[in-house]
Amino acid sequence: MATIDETKSEAGSGDAPKYKVIGTRPIRHDGSDKVTGRALYGADIKVKGMLYGATHRSPHAHAIIKSIDTSRAEALPGVRAVATSADMPEPGDKIAELGEGAVNLNHLSSNNLARTKVLYKGHPIAAVAADNIHIAQEAASLIEVEYEVLPPVLDVLKAMEDDAPVLNPDVHTEEMASGETGDKPSNIAKHLVYEKGDIAKGFADAKYVVEREFRTATVHQGYIEPHVATALWNNDGQITVWTSTQGTFSVRQQVAELLDVPLARVKVVPMEIGGGFGGKISVYLAPAAAVLSRKSGMPVQLVMDRADVLQATGPTPGSYIKVKMGADADGRITAAEAWMAYEAGGYPGSPIGAGCMCVFSCYDVPNGRVEGYDVCVNKPRTNAYRAPGATNAAFATETVVDELCEQIGMAPIDFRLLNASKEGTRRVDGVTYPRIGLVETLEAIKNSEHFNSPLEGENQGRGIACGFWFNAGLKSAVTATVNSDGSVGLLEGSTDIGGSRTAIAMQFAETLGIAAEDIKPAVVDTDSVGYTDVTGGSRVTYATGWAAYEAGKDLQRQIVARAAELWEVDPASVSYEDGCVVGPDKRVPFKEIAIELSTAGEPLVGRGVSNHNEPGGAFGAHVVDVEVDPDTGKVDILRYTAAQDCGTAIHPAYVEGQIQGGAVQGIGWGLNEEYWYDTEGSMRNANFLDYRIPTCYDLPMIETIIVEVPNPGHPYGVRGVGEVPIVPPPAALEAAIHEAVDVRLYELPMSPPRVLHELLKKQS
Amino acid sequence: MPRLFVPPLLRPFCEGEEEVVVEGSTVLEAVQSLDAQYPGTLERLCPEGKLRAGIAVTVDQNVTPRGLAQKVTPESEIHFLPAIGGG
Numbered sequence: 001m002a003t004i005d006e007t008k009s010e011a012g013s014g015d016a017p018k019y020k021v022i023g024t025r026p027i028r029h030d031g032s033d034k035v036t037g038r039a040l041y042g043a044d045i046k047v048k049g050m051l052y053g054a055t056h057r058s059p060h061a062h063a064i065i066k067s068i069d070t071s072r073a074e075a076l077p078g079v080r081a082v083a084t085s086a087d088m089p090e091p092g093d094k095i096a097e098l099g100e101g102a103v104n105l106n107h108l109s110s111n112n113l114a115r116t117k118v119l120y121k122g123h124p125i126a127a128v129a130a131d132n133i134h135i136a137q138e139a140a141s142l143i144e145v146e147y148e149v150l151p152p153v154l155d156v157l158k159a160m161e162d163d164a165p166v167l168n169p170d171v172h173t174e175e176m177a178s179g180e181t182g183d184k185p186s187n188i189a190k191h192l193v194y195e196k197g198d199i200a201k202g203f204a205d206a207k208y209v210v211e212r213e214f215r216t217a218t219v220h221q222g223y224i225e226p227h228v229a230t231a232l233w234n235n236d237g238q239i240t241v242w243t244s245t246q247g248t249f250s251v252r253q254q255v256a257e258l259l260d261v262p263l264a265r266v267k268v269v270p271m272e273i274g275g276g277f278g279g280k281i282s283v284y285l286a287p288a289a290a291v292l293s294r295k296s297g298m299p300v301q302l303v304m305d306r307a308d309v310l311q312a313t314g315p316t317p318g319s320y321i322k323v324k325m326g327a328d329a330d331g332r333i334t335a336a337e338a339w340m341a342y343e344a345g346g347y348p349g350s351p352i353g354a355g356c357m358c359v360f361s362c363y364d365v366p367n368g369r370v371e372g373y374d375v376c377v378n379k380p381r382t383n384a385y386r387a388p389g390a391t392n393a394a395f396a397t398e399t400v401v402d403e404l405c406e407q408i409g410m411a412p413i414d415f416r417l418l419n420a421s422k423e424g425t426r427r428v429d430g431v432t433y434p435r436i437g438l439v440e441t442l443e444a445i446k447n448s449e450h451f452n453s454p455l456e457g458e459n460q461g462r463g464i465a466c467g468f469w470f471n472a473g474l475k476s477a478v479t480a481t482v483n484s485d486g487s488v489g490l491l492e493g494s495t496d497i498g499g500s501r502t503a504i505a506m507q508f509a510e511t512l513g514i515a516a517e518d519i520k521p522a523v524v525d526t527d528s529v530g531y532t533d534v535t536g537g538s539r540v541t542y543a544t545g546w547a548a549y550e551a552g553k554d555l556q557r558q559i560v561a562r563a564a565e566l567w568e569v570d571p572a573s574v575s576y577e578d579g580c581v582v583g584p585d586k587r588v589p590f591k592e593i594a595i596e597l598s599t600a601g602e603p604l605v606g607r608g609v610s611n612h613n614e615p616g617g618a619f620g621a622h623v624v625d626v627e628v629d630p631d632t633g634k635v636d637i638l639r640y641t642a643a644q645d646c647g648t649a650i651h652p653a654y655v656e657g658q659i660q661g662g663a664v665q666g667i668g669w670g671l672n673e674e675y676w677y678d679t680e681g682s683m684r685n686a687n688f689l690d691y692r693i694p695t696c697y698d699l700p701m702i703e704t705i706i707v708e709v710p711n712p713g714h715p716y717g718v719r720g721v722g723e724v725p726i727v728p729p730p731a732a733l734e735a736a737i738h739e740a741v742d743v744r745l746y747e748l749p750m751s752p753p754r755v756l757h758e759l760l761k762k763q764s
Numbered sequence: 765m766p767r768l769f770v771p772p773l774l775r776p777f778c779e780g781e782e783e784v785v786v787e788g789s790t791v792l793e794a795v796q797s798l799d800a801q802y803p804g805t806l807e808r809l810c811p812e813g814k815l816r817a818g819i820a821v822t823v824d825q826n827v828t829p830r831g832l833a834q835k836v837t838p839e840s841e842i843h844f845l846p847a848i849g850g851g
Contacts, residue, residue: 095817100849100850101847101848101849102817102818102847174818175773176771176773176818176819176846177771177773177774177808177809177816177819177844178771178773178774178776178777178808179807179808179809179811179816180773180808190818190846191773192773192846193771193772193773194772195772195782221851277851278849278850278851279851281849351848351849352846353818353845353846353847353848354846354848356846357845357846357848384849384850384851385851386850386851387850387851388848388849388850388851389848429843429845430769430841430843430845431822431825431841431843431845432824432825432841433825434825434826469850470827470848470850471850472827472850473826473827473829474829475829536849536850536851537849537850537851538850539850611829613826613827613828613829614825614826615826713826722851723850723851
């Protein structure tokens with residue numbers, strides 16, 4: 001791992017910060033519990049009197065529900081309650097803002113327990129609570145549903161055809177920002193367009209033009225821990241939910257909205273989370289568990305198995321993308337155009353907006369046009385997955401760039417450096433970039449030992465690609481309580497994915513000039529901390545870290561005031577510097593003053609909130625070496641290096657971990673992962689044996705290069721890290737495969753059968 | 765004077781203009797100024813006085829959570845983009 005300090009500016013000041021805690025690698029506060037298996041995850045909670053739940057799911061991908069008969073299930077001994085959509089309030093046509101995006105509550109409710117139609121195989125229809133899981137599962141199987149089976153629509157382009165069966169009668173095509181909507185129900189939920197410059201002139205000015213069509217398969221986040229929710233609807237009307245989630249406050253709001261109860265009546269307790277990646281923001285089980293609890297009077301736990309997770313939670317969309325790009329004789333991009341259709345799944349809401357904004361985000365495009373469509377198909381409703389929408393888009397653009405380079409006769413790294421987005425570049429969607437680090441990231445790859453090492457084996461190739469994600473700010477809150485021994489309890493609302501509680505504690509520690517080990521961070525329930533948006537959007541280290549910084553500053557102010565009082569001096573003569581409170585004639589370290597103040601007055605409690613939105617955006621550039629087996633089409637990764645601008649690496653090991661994890665997921669997406677549907681709309685590989693996520697046997701160590709171009713929009717220069725690294729891998733792999741065996745692949749995954757097909761086609 | 769970038773699908777209602785110089789010290793006032801020049805655009809962007817669902821406001825370089833209430837300066841750029849969520 002190499003660390004490159006590019007500008008060493010603190011929040012854009014140009015001065016080199018001298019951090020004491022930031023940039024170090026303390027042991028994570030939750031490490032011991034995690035490695036010993038003592039940490040409590042979603043399914044580990046056992047509440048007194050708890051019942052076990054099971055769900056009846058649709059065997060059809062598309063059908064009208066004509067009737068539901070639960071009588072046989074209810075009659076089974078040991079069954080305590082059965083719930084259907086009839087037990088949930090009608091949400092009506094209401095849109096709820098969930099911080100990171102809005103949701104149609106009618107769709108969300110129907111996705112939890114289907115009302116009139118089922119829109120994908122595995123769509124939940126009813127749930128049962130019983131004395132044990134075996135009775136619950138048997139009871140669920142006894143529920144009888146009468147269907148009118150409809151033809152499924154599984155392909156995004158077919159779903160857009162005029163005569164395609166329509167999934168949602170309430171969905172009309174919405175033209176973004178114009179207020180115009182289609183006059184009849186449609187599978188096309190949204191249409192959007194971005195334009196910049198003169199696209200016709202741009203292509204007329206091009207000496208080289210490449211236009212290609214791409215398809216990407218539906219893929220899942222592949223978190224190891226399945227969804228689980230335990231709910232108690234108490235006699236006093238209070239609802240408690242224990243769950244593994246990326247956002248306790250988001251779960252609270254969704255549960256409250258769907259069950260039509262006040263927010264204050266719902267408490268969500270976060271359990272440790274075994275992966276989310278965007279897929280554990282929407283609720284799937286908590287509302288039904290709560291309804292079952294209300295009906296039975298007992299706490300109820302609902303757990304998904306792997307097949308449920310794959311078939312009925314939120315994967316990332318399959319897509320069709322057409323990209324056309326032109327460049328002049330010098331290799332400068334003159335025009336770029338994209339036409340993109342993303343599968344939303346059963347209900348609207350694919351990440352098409354982000355995909356359209358990301359498709360040319362790495363390049364200075366003088367003339368551009370992007371058109372996008374959000375399209376309903378009979379697959380589970382898509383949800384966020386690391387940089388949602390960006391990986392699909394980057395696969396298309398970066399592959400076209402690689403072909404352009406081939407035509408021009410220019411090294412792909414030099415083409416990217418020539419055309420790279422930088423501060424002031426205006427994207428096709430119109431927004432200009434603040435200070436960003438794409439050029440520095442590309443240079444880090446260009447100067448890397450990997451990139452400059454020879455690659456000489458037969459059927460071996462090297463490819464590069466880059467990627468972008470916006471990152472987010474949004475709202476966070478933390479509370480810090482100083483203990484009588486000078487240690488600090490830090491309460492936060494951001495569920496910890498990837499070590500964030502330590503990264504937050506480190507920023508707090510840096511602010512107060514104390515050790516990270518003196519802080520005990522805890523992720524607490526929704527009644528115990530201020531509102532905090534989801535752990536997603538690469539926002540936590542940035543936004544909750546900023547809240548921790550503010551809490552530290554708050555404590556500094558309190559300590560200065562209290563010390564002045566204690567020392568009987570003018571408060572103006574007291575300051576807080578470098579971990580010490582400094583008076584006219586003394587300098588006392590934090591720990592000492594904290595002990596002194598704990599006996600001399602009220603408790604020291606600091607609060608910090610954040611609602612800043614200058615996350616800066618982040619870029620990554622990856623290089624990969626592959627070897628392709630010409631007999632089988634199998635692609636082996638020989639070496640992989642990922643460089644990324646993280647602004648400031650708070651805990652470099654976590655930054656490396658995020659980059660490595662994202663790259664690995666991108667590799668899986670690129671080489672193997674796909675939802676395999678039969679013509680009836682049944683997923684035929686709903687298990688981890690056939691849905692192939694990479695394992696340690698498939699990968700070398702992912703090498704990382706941390707580039708630090710501090711974000712001026714953060715006190716410590718932080719940029720989010722977690723999402724960017726999933727964006728470049730498929731395109732980098734495609735370029736490497738092409739160099740290795742001289743075939744192009746325009747469809748994901750680039751699995752052995754697909755690669756072999758292209759190899760055989762080339763031979764014939 | 766702030767510059768309001770007109771989303772492409774709204775441009776037919778703004779005589780094809782890509783960007784419009786507007787008046788105002790908030791996004792809402794800027795959109796009201798747009799509406800004064802191109803009647804009907806306020807209701808299209810902000811039905812019932814609220815920003816249309818699924819749309820986010822970007823002022824200068826950053827998405828703002830304050831939406832229509834976000835203050836703007838004479839040098840500001842205002843963009844309307846899809847609201848997006850991360851993973």
